[in-house]
Amino acid sequence: MNEYAELMTGFPLFKGFTINGAKRLLNSGEVKQHVPGDVLLKEGDKADFVLLVLTGTLEVFVDREDEHLILTEAKPGTVLGELAVLCGIPRSASVKAKDNSAVLRWSDEAFRTMLLRDPSLSQRIFREALRTLIDKERSLIDSLVKTHGARG
Amino acid sequence: MSFLDSLIKDPKYQSHEPRKPEEIGDPDVIISPDTRREHRIPPGQSRTKKWPVLDAHGAPNVDLTTWTFEVEGLVENNLKFSLDEFLQLPPVKVYADFHCVTRWSRLDNVWTGVSAREIAQRAGVKPEAKFVLALAYDYGWTTNVPIEYFLKEDSLFAFLHDGAPIPPEHGGPVRLIIPQLYAWKSAKWVKGVRFLAEDHAGFWEEGGYHMRGNPWADGDGERFRWS
Numbered sequence: 001m002n003e004y005a006e007l008m009t010g011f012p013l014f015k016g017f018t019i020n021g022a023k024r025l026l027n028s029g030e031v032k033q034h035v036p037g038d039v040l041l042k043e044g045d046k047a048d049f050v051l052l053v054l055t056g057t058l059e060v061f062v063d064r065e066d067e068h069l070i071l072t073e074a075k076p077g078t079v080l081g082e083l084a085v086l087c088g089i090p091r092s093a094s095v096k097a098k099d100n101s102a103v104l105r106w107s108d109e110a111f112r113t114m115l116l117r118d119p120s121l122s123q124r125i126f127r128e129a130l131r132t133l134i135d136k137e138r139s140l141i142d143s144l145v146k147t148h149g150a151r152g
Numbered sequence: 153m154s155f156l157d158s159l160i161k162d163p164k165y166q167s168h169e170p171r172k173p174e175e176i177g178d179p180d181v182i183i184s185p186d187t188r189r190e191h192r193i194p195p196g197q198s199r200t201k202k203w204p205v206l207d208a209h210g211a212p213n214v215d216l217t218t219w220t221f222e223v224e225g226l227v228e229n230n231l232k233f234s235l236d237e238f239l240q241l242p243p244v245k246v247y248a249d250f251h252c253v254t255r256w257s258r259l260d261n262v263w264t265g266v267s268a269r270e271i272a273q274r275a276g277v278k279p280e281a282k283f284v285l286a287l288a289y290d291y292g293w294t295t296n297v298p299i300e301y302f303l304k305e306d307s308l309f310a311f312l313h314d315g316a317p318i319p320p321e322h323g324g325p326v327r328l329i330i331p332q333l334y335a336w337k338s339a340k341w342v343k344g345v346r347f348l349a350e351d352h353a354g355f356w357e358e359g360g361y362h363m364r365g366n367p368w369a370d371g372d373g374e375r376f377r378w379s
Contacts, residue, residue, distance in 0.1 A: 001322075014360070015360065015377070015378040016361075016376060016377030016378040017358065017359055017360050018353050018357075018358040020358045020359030021353075021359040024358070024359070028334065030233065048329070109203065117208055118359060119253065119254045120253075120355075120356075120360055120361060120375070120376045120378075121359060121360075132290030
C-alpha cells in the first residue's frame with residue numbers, strides 16, 4: 001500500500017498529495033494485479049468502474065471485423081474509463097494488460113463521491129479528461145486534413 | 153420544495169446587501185480587516201446570498217453531554233473544557249466575510265465565540281510553536297494553520313452565527329473561524345487544537361490543498377499546491 005501511495009504522489013495528476021492523501025484514494029478503491037492479456041474492460045459493456053494505472057502498461061483497443069486496432073497505451077498515472085462513467089454510456093473501447101500491471105479500480109459510486117467531495121481533485125480529473133479529448137480531436141482533424149490533401 | 157420555498161425557508165438566506173463595517177454600530181464587535189476592503193470579494197470568487205454546505209464526510213453525531221475541547225502540544229498547560237465550561241469563557245463578536253475555496257463568498261457574518269487568542273493565552277503557547285493543527289469530530293478530520301493567522305484578532309471558536317446557534321451542518325456546536333484564510337481552515341465540529349513547531353498537512357492539505365490558503369494572494373488565491 002505504501003509503495004503504491006508513494007508512486008501516486010509522483011503522478012502529475014496527484015501533484016501536492018502526501019502519502020496519506022494518496023492512501024485515502026487507494027482505500028476508496030481496490031488494487032488488482034494483471035498479467036499480459038488480461039482484459040480489464042470491454043467495448044460496449046456497462047461502465048461501472050474507473051481505473052488508475054499504478055504500474056505496467058495497459059493497451060486500449062477496439063476489434064473491428066478482423067482488425068485489432070490499438071488506440072493508445074496507458075502508462076502509470078493514467079485514468080481510464082472515467083468519461084463513460086460520468087456520461088453514463090457504455091465503454092467506447094476495450095482495455096487489456098500489456099505488461100504485468102497493478103491497477104486501482106474505483107466503483108462508479110466511489111469515484112463520483114470523490115469528485116463531489118473534493119473540488120480540487122474533480123478539477124484535475126476533468127482537466128485531464130478534456131485534454132485527452134482535445135488531443136483526440138486534433139488527431140482527427142490532422143487525419144482529415146491528410147485525407148483531404150491526398151485527394152487534392 | 154420549490155426554489156422560492158427554499159429561499160423563504162432558508163433562515164440563512166441574505167436578502168439584504170452586505171453592511172459596511174461602519175454600519176455595524178456595536179463598538180464591541182471586532183471588525184475583520186478584509187471587510188474594510190473596497191472590493192470585498194477576492195479574485196476568482198463570487199458572492200452567494202445563501203450558505204452552501206460542504207464537508208468531507210457529512211455532519212458527525214456530536215453528543216453535547218460528552219463534548220470536550222482540548223488544547224495540547226507546545227503549551228505550558230494542556231486544557232480541557234466541557235461545553236458548559238467552554239460557553240462560560242469570555243465571549244467576543246467578530247464581523248467577517250467567509251470565502252470558500254470552491255469560489256463562493258458569503259459576506260456580512262457576525263460570529264460569537266471564544267477568541268483564539270484567549271485560548272492561546274490560557275494554554276501558554278510556547279515560543280517554538282509556529283503552526284496549529286485543528287482537530288475535528290468528523291472521523292479524524294484536521295486542518296493546519298500558521299500560528300500568525302490563528303492569533304489574528306478576528307480568529308475565534310464560534311458558537312453563534314448572526315446571534316443563533318450554529319446548526320450542525322455548518323459545524324455547530326463550535327467551529328473554528330479564521331476569516332483571513334479560505335473557509336476550509338475554519339474547522340467545523342472542532343474538538344481541539346494542537347500547537348506544533350513544524351507544519352503538518354491536514355485532511356484536505358494531504359490532497360494537495362494549500363498549506364496556508366490566503367484568498368487574497370497570488371492573483372487567484374492560495375487554493376491548491378498544483379495549479
